[in-house]
Amino acid sequence: MSTHKSTITLLISCPDKPGIVAAVSRFIFAHQGNILESDQHSTNQQDCTFFMRVSFAEEGFALLPSELEATFAPIAEEFHMQWSVSYSRQRKRAGIFVSKFDHCLTDLLWRWRSGELMMDIPFIISNHPDLEPLAHMYNIPYYHFPVHKETRSADQQRILEFIQGRADFLILARYMQILEPLLVDAYPHQIINIHHSFLPAFIGANPYQKAFARGVKIIGATAHYVTANLDEGPIIAQDVIHCNHRDTAEDLMRKGRDVERRVLAEAVRLHTEDRILVYENKTIVF
Amino acid sequence: MSTHKSTITLLISCPDKPGIVAAVSRFIFAHQGNILESDQHSTNQQDCTFFMRVSFAEEGFALLPSELEATFAPIAEEFHMQWSVSYSRQRKRAGIFVSKFDHCLTDLLWRWRSGELMMDIPFIISNHPDLEPLAHMYNIPYYHFPVHKETRSADQQRILEFIQGRADFLILARYMQILEPLLVDAYPHQIINIHHSFLPAFIGANPYQKAFARGVKIIGATAHYVTANLDEGPIIAQDVIHCNHRDTAEDLMRKGRDVERRVLAEAVRLHTEDRILVYENKTIVF
Amino acid sequence: MSTHKSTITLLISCPDKPGIVAAVSRFIFAHQGNILESDQHSTNQQDCTFFMRVSFAEEGFALLPSELEATFAPIAEEFHMQWSVSYSRQRKRAGIFVSKFDHCLTDLLWRWRSGELMMDIPFIISNHPDLEPLAHMYNIPYYHFPVHKETRSADQQRILEFIQGRADFLILARYMQILEPLLVDAYPHQIINIHHSFLPAFIGANPYQKAFARGVKIIGATAHYVTANLDEGPIIAQDVIHCNHRDTAEDLMRKGRDVERRVLAEAVRLHTEDRILVYENKTIVF
Amino acid sequence: MSTHKSTITLLISCPDKPGIVAAVSRFIFAHQGNILESDQHSTNQQDCTFFMRVSFAEEGFALLPSELEATFAPIAEEFHMQWSVSYSRQRKRAGIFVSKFDHCLTDLLWRWRSGELMMDIPFIISNHPDLEPLAHMYNIPYYHFPVHKETRSADQQRILEFIQGRADFLILARYMQILEPLLVDAYPHQIINIHHSFLPAFIGANPYQKAFARGVKIIGATAHYVTANLDEGPIIAQDVIHCNHRDTAEDLMRKGRDVERRVLAEAVRLHTEDRILVYENKTIVF
Structure with a gap:
């Protein structure tokens, strides 16, 4: 449901017991x-x-932000x-990280300008100057921050x-660098x-090469929160597309780009609308 | 979310105004x-x-069914x-109507016996003896009720x-008869x-023949509540499958059977779990 | 299958009888x-x-274009x-027509530049200056050709x-004008x-408003060749996306944009690769 | 394309070089x-x-089976x-193996009787008497062959x-036993x-439990040829279904059953119609 008037959103998690909904809605x-x-x-x-x-x-809501905090605290x-x-x-302010692939960035920027993504983009950072x-x-603003292995x-x-x-x-829009713990820990x-x-x-x-080698009949893309373990963070959104024996590894990349950009944009939209709660390395997406 | 303990479900519609959720949850x-x-x-x-x-x-709920009614009435x-x-x-008791096609009935019966559909099936009625x-x-129990045009x-x-x-x-599992108003009105x-x-x-x-003649690239199926106007009642669920120029009208029927049975079963499941509200010839599916 | 070496493609239709494949491949x-x-x-x-x-x-093919024509003629x-x-x-040279919506154009241009669409784009024509x-x-080059009803x-x-x-x-990338027969007939x-x-x-x-009013659970998009009858030409590609009661007509437009641009791009790709044959207002897509 | 007249099908693989299609079609x-x-x-x-x-x-084909063999041999x-x-x-005669789950078997039998699967089923074998x-x-005919670990x-x-x-x-329709090499080698x-x-x-x-634990947003099913390495044989067909945080592991099983039976039936249909060639642990599906 889209609405252009300002809304207040509460995200809550707690031990389950009767009365929570009643207390919050009251x-x-x-x-x-x-x-x-x-x-x-x-x-x-x-x-x-x-x-x-x-x-x-x-x-129409009677409490100012500071009052809300104080009034809700006892509950x-x-x-x-x-x-x-x-x-x-x-x-929300979204910092975007990219490398050389432009499909996800192009898509995010178009959706952002068309009003699909309610966020600001203060900067784009890349380890390459290309984009x-x-x-x-x-x-x-675009900032070139080279990253070297050593x-x-x-x-x-x-x-x-x-x-x-x-x-x-932060949005890693095909940023081909592993993040150091210092960055991951700063944005849990x-x-x-x-x-x-x-x-x-x-x-x-190289997942497309691996998919080609395995001979799968469907490929996909996954948007997830980054954690200390590579590609093992909480999954936010996934989607797939069919493929067949005619598809070369290059074709899988082409088809996959469509899925990647769609899935990433969906995850970003959910995040900007405060629809995601993380629980035990899984997500609850409202 | 499936649960095997008994639950009580309230379905409510009313003019919108603040305080409804608070009142119900309280x-x-x-x-x-x-x-x-x-x-x-x-x-x-x-x-x-x-x-x-x-x-x-x-x-754990403190009110008996009769008490619930009386206590909730003021709200x-x-x-x-x-x-x-x-x-x-x-x-709920689901009366199933069929003609000669068996794919939807086979599917419903299997899902029912496997526990997917929480309902009783007191009878199956058909205008043919085949099934x-x-x-x-x-x-x-199976009852053969012939229906003649005149x-x-x-x-x-x-x-x-x-x-x-x-x-x-009632479930019309490919019942190839138009229902008279007397039946439709009895089960709004x-x-x-x-x-x-x-x-x-x-x-x-003959939608498959029409789809073949039009040369569509996707066919589908639609589960809906029956109203006075043929095929114009509130839509509950829909799904589709891709097709191409190689598919004959017969192939479309084969592919379509898979979609039909899946969509019908989904609609029946939603109905048995009291997840559907009808509003202005549309459905709200919770 | 993508290949970057030049290929020759024959598109053939004729009354069916034994020996055609043998003759062509020989x-x-x-x-x-x-x-x-x-x-x-x-x-x-x-x-x-x-x-x-x-x-x-x-x-490696032994015949020049002119020779191919002459040599294949007897067959x-x-x-x-x-x-x-x-x-x-x-x-192929693709002339693109647009009005004010930019999602299809943005997508086509990105795919074209990324090498997905093997075509030239000599011009973009619009009845508005916006894009x-x-x-x-x-x-x-962008040319503003106003079109007035009268x-x-x-x-x-x-x-x-x-x-x-x-x-x-020609590609009508959400060109909000009905084409006159003089244009349709010039590009059959x-x-x-x-x-x-x-x-x-x-x-x-206004299909999204109609879809919203009807309460469908899936919306879609269709790429087709333009003929004299509005929206009744041969269908090239179709795809869909699920929706529900929470989606406003505006949400359907947002979701639909994703489907529109994907389906249009697919149809354009098929056309540029000479994969489409038209037969009795239907397409054969190889 | 379905046809009910008898057809002859050739499956061929060989080193690529010009003239193969011409020779075969001639x-x-x-x-x-x-x-x-x-x-x-x-x-x-x-x-x-x-x-x-x-x-x-x-x-209308001029060669008897024995003649075809001799005449095609030089080519x-x-x-x-x-x-x-x-x-x-x-x-083809399909031997079906099952354990206790009945969804795939029910589906195969229904499709077989409805004419979707052109095969004979000489027997069903199970390690349990249930089905x-x-x-x-x-x-x-149903044969109970108990299998014990030792x-x-x-x-x-x-x-x-x-x-x-x-x-x-052979069709393993949720046969919950690992096949010994002696069986795998007998039916390559x-x-x-x-x-x-x-x-x-x-x-x-326990893939559904694993999927639940990982918090994936899509689950799937895979039909493949059995080889010596568990679940690593050539993939024939795959499909998926969306899921979310509301789905328990039990819900995933329910949703997955629909995908399993559809994917298995598709793979069986492709196999019975001689549409599959295996190449380097991958399949080519025509």
């Missing part, structure tokens, strides 16, 4: 909030964790909630210093990567 | 109900109607709700007399039909 | 041609028409063939005069249009 | 064969192997072909002795297995 109602969307999930397992996303119109405490609040009028003209077409840690340290305070989350569950295979199949380098 | 919580699933939708249009489906565990009245309640332990052995394989109204009147009180909803939004095309394309008879 | 072999792809189809109907596409390497005559020959090194900057990003025939006559001799086929089965619905559902204007 | 034409379908493929790699499937009507020799011939009127009633519904080799030896001469190929590329995951993801036991 809180919103009591301060003149009109709920626009509400979704919840409970892991029906031993620990039984409860997750909730609720969004309501900012217009959060009562239910041992981890929670966050976001205002849709405060667009600077594309960034300039859209008037986005100095990778120091190189990425410089990147981190540059981006801190400038970006709320805030770095979205697109892997060009249907994970967990074909982890690591 | 009601459930106040009587020791633990919400398992909750979904809502608001038509962002002039009238602005609000829809809600909420299910909670029967175990329903306050918000001008149309509402219904169902208990998952009370399986009686299949019904007997599953120990379901006497259709009277023929279907006899069917109606037979089924009333025995079935909660309680008769599920599978149409072998991607509606609104190819309304009426 | 012809190619006799002049040192190495067949790279070969596909055929026969309409198993009363008339029984035979269709064939065969491509072979230009390198063509014997079997009453309609046939054409094309050389992949002679890229000129996009054309300039890719260094393609003077449409004369307006399009001027367009025709401009494009004749400059384009081999050489004008590709993208219609933003799953034809034959929702012919004509 | 051979068929010279003996009054009318080609119905013809497909070919060449691996554009160093070795460059050529594959061809051509089918023609048996009616086969000239091009160093590996080749086989099959007559569609000689239906005997299902076999009897379709009048197919005596597996001997147990399967007894199975091999039973089936030899009775089946042309003639044993079709359905694995309930999107290979190469989730090889081995």
Whole structure:
């Protein structure tokens, strides 16, 4: 559901027990909030964790941001909630990382300009100078940060210093560099990567060549949050496309590009709309 | 989410205004109900109607069915709700109608026996005797009700007399007869039909031949509630499959059978789980 | 199968009878041609028409273009063939028509520059000036040809005069104007249009609004050759995407854009590779 | 393309060089064969192997089976072909192996009886007695061959002795036993297995549990020929279905059943129609 008026979104996770929904919706109602969307999930397992996303119109809501925090705190405490609040009028700032492939970046920029992705793009960073003209077409600052194997840690340290305070989350739009822990740790569950295979199949380098060698009849792409373990972070979105014996490894790359850009854009959209909660290396997508 | 413990499900529609979710969830919580699933939708249009489906565990809930009704009535009245309640332990009774094609019936019966469809099947009715052995394989009574063009109204009147009180909803599993208003009116939004095309394309008879003649590259199937206008009732589920110039009309029928049975089964599952609300000839599927 | 060496492609249709494949392949072999792809189809109907596409390497083939024509003529005559020959090194020239929507154009231009679409783009024509900057990003001449209802025939006559001799086929990339017969007749089965619905559902204007009003659970897009009857020409490619009650008409437009650009690009690729034969308002796609 | 008249199908593989198609089609034409379908493929790699499937009507063809063999031999020799011939009127005999799950078996039997699968089913073998009633519904002999871990080799030896001469190929319709080399070697590329995951993801036991634990957003199924290495044989067909955080491992099993039975049936259909060639642990599917 798209809406252009500003909304307030609460993301909540806590131990499951009766009364959570009642307490949250009563809180919103009591301060003149009109709920626009509400979704919840409970892991029906031993620990039984409860997750909730609720969004309501900012217009008419009686509490200012600072007041909301203070007023909701007792409820959060009562239910041992981890929670966050976001205002849709405060667009998230997405720092984009690329290397030489331009299909994901082209797609993100077009969707962003057409209004599909409600975010700001303060910068594009690359280890190559190639895509600077594309960034300039859209008037986005482009920074060339070379990364070398031997100095990778120091190189990425410089990147981190540059981006801190400038970006709320990062998008690796086919950034062909492994991130150092210092970067991963600075943006926990805030770095979205697109892997060009249907994970967990074909982890690591050259998945299209591997898919070709294995003779699969479907290829895919996976958007996930980056964690310490390469290609093993929480999966946000996946999609596939059929292929056959006529497809060379090069054809798989061509077909796969369509899937990659679609899946990455979907993951970014979900993230910007605060629709994702991470739980035990999995995602709940409301 | 499947659960084998009995759940209580409320389906609600009413004019949208703040406080509905808070009132409903407070009601459930106040009587020791633990919400398992909750979904809502608001038509962002002039009238602005609000829809809600909420299910909670029967175990532990403090109100008996008769008490629930009485206790919830004031809330329903306050918000001008149309509402219904169902208990998952009370399986709906599905009367199945067939003609000669067996693919949808075979599929429904297999899914039913395997536990995918939580319903009872009190009878199968057909205008042909052909599928009686299949019904007997599953120990379901099979009744042959011939229907003739000239006497259709009277023929279907006899069917109606037979089924009333025995079935909660009807499934037309490729029943090749148009239903008379007397039957349609007796089961408003309680008769599920599978149409072998991607509606609104190819309304009426012989959709595969029409699809072949038009040269489409995809064919589909549509499950919908039967209304007075043929193939124009609220759509519940649709799916498609690709085809090409090599496919004869016969091939389209073969491919289409797979889609038909899958789409019909999905619609039946949604209906048995009280996941469908009808609104202005459209469905809200929670 | 993609190959970057120049290939020769024969497209053949004729009454079906034994010996056609043998004659064609013998012809190619006799002049040192190495067949790279070969596909055929026969309409198993009363008339029984035979269709064939065969491509072979230009390198090593013994006949010059003029010689090929003369040498193949007797075979063509014997079997009453309609046939054409094309050389992949002679890229087709695609004239693109747009209005204000930029998603299809953006996508076509990106695919073209990335090497997915083997064609030249001599010009972009529009009835609005809006997309000129996009054309300039890719260094393609952009011509603004206003079209007015009252003077449409004369307006399009001027367009025709401009494009004749400059384009081999036309792409209507969401060109929101009905083409006059003078244009349609000048490019028989050489004008590709993208219609933003799953034809034959929702012919004509505003298909997303119609789809929203009908409450369908899947929307689609259709690429077809333009004929005299609006949206009734031979279908080249179709695809779909699922939707639900949460999707507003605006959401359907957003989701549909992804399908439109993918389907149009696929149709254009098939056309540039000479993979399409038209037969009785249907396409054979090899 | 389905046809009910008997056809002759040649499957050919050989080193690629010009003239193969010409020689084969000339051979068929010279003996009054009318080609119905013809497909070919060449691996554009160093070795460059050529594959061809051509089918023609048996009616009117001048050579008896024994004559065909003798007459085609010189051509086969000239091009160093590996080749086989099959007559569609000689239906392949499929031996089906099952354990306790009935969804794939139910589906295969229904498709077989409805005429979708052109094969005979001489027997069903199981390591459990459970599915005997299902076999009897379709009048197919059912044999209970218990298999024990400690005596597996001997147990399967007894199975091999039973089936030899009775089946042309084997279908493992969720047969939960690893096949001994003695069985695999007796039916090279003639044993079709359905694995309930999107290979190469989730090889081995309990793929749905693994998929649930990993939090994937799509699950799949893979039909492949059984080789010495578990789940690593040539892939014939694959398909997928979307899932989300609401799906329990049990839900994944339910959704997956639909994909499994569809993919297995497709692979069996392709095999019975001689549409599959195996090449370097991959399949070419014509």
